[in-house]
Amino acid sequence: MSWTKVLAVEALSPGTRQVVKVGNRKILVLNHENQLYAVDNNCPHLKLPLKSGKITEDGAIVCTFHRSAFDLRTGEVQDWCSWPPGVGKVLSMVSPPKALPVFPIRVEEGSIWVDVQEE
Numbered sequence: 001m002s003w004t005k006v007l008a009v010e011a012l013s014p015g016t017r018q019v020v021k022v023g024n025r026k027i028l029v030l031n032h033e034n035q036l037y038a039v040d041n042n043c044p045h046l047k048l049p050l051k052s053g054k055i056t057e058d059g060a061i062v063c064t065f066h067r068s069a070f071d072l073r074t075g076e077v078q079d080w081c082s083w084p085p086g087v088g089k090v091l092s093m094v095s096p097p098k099a100l101p102v103f104p105i106r107v108e109e110g111s112i113w114v115d116v117q118e119e
Helices: 087-094
Strands: 003-008 017-022 025-032 035-040 060-062 069-071 077-079 105-108 111-115
Touching: 003 017, 003 025, 025 111, 035 105, 060 077
Parallel strands: none
Antiparallel strands: 003 111, 017 025, 025 035, 060 069, 069 077, 105 111
16 A cells, blocks of 8 residues: 555545645545545546535535536446536447546544555
8 A cells, every 4th residue: 555645634624625636646535524535536537627526415426517426435437427418428438437536545643644556
């Protein structure tokens, strides 16, 4: 494992999120309902940023641009490119569904640590 200290715990209060750079990756670190998550900030569909994505009641992050949705815990695809209507199906043929990379996260000595394996 390759743990990297990314933030102080107090920098990520409930409901907040921050993008941090670890190696060549931009990681979105979120505090959703007092649970910490670390996911790739780029939607696997068109590599657009997820930072402004809505979090659903069932714990998925939804891409603002094409409404692809991913489980924050597993990265599993819950919805793939459902927008814009009609065009979304064409876009999904160009880019088939891919899971969102998620990363192990831990809190130690007042800091948030993420394990990111480089591609």
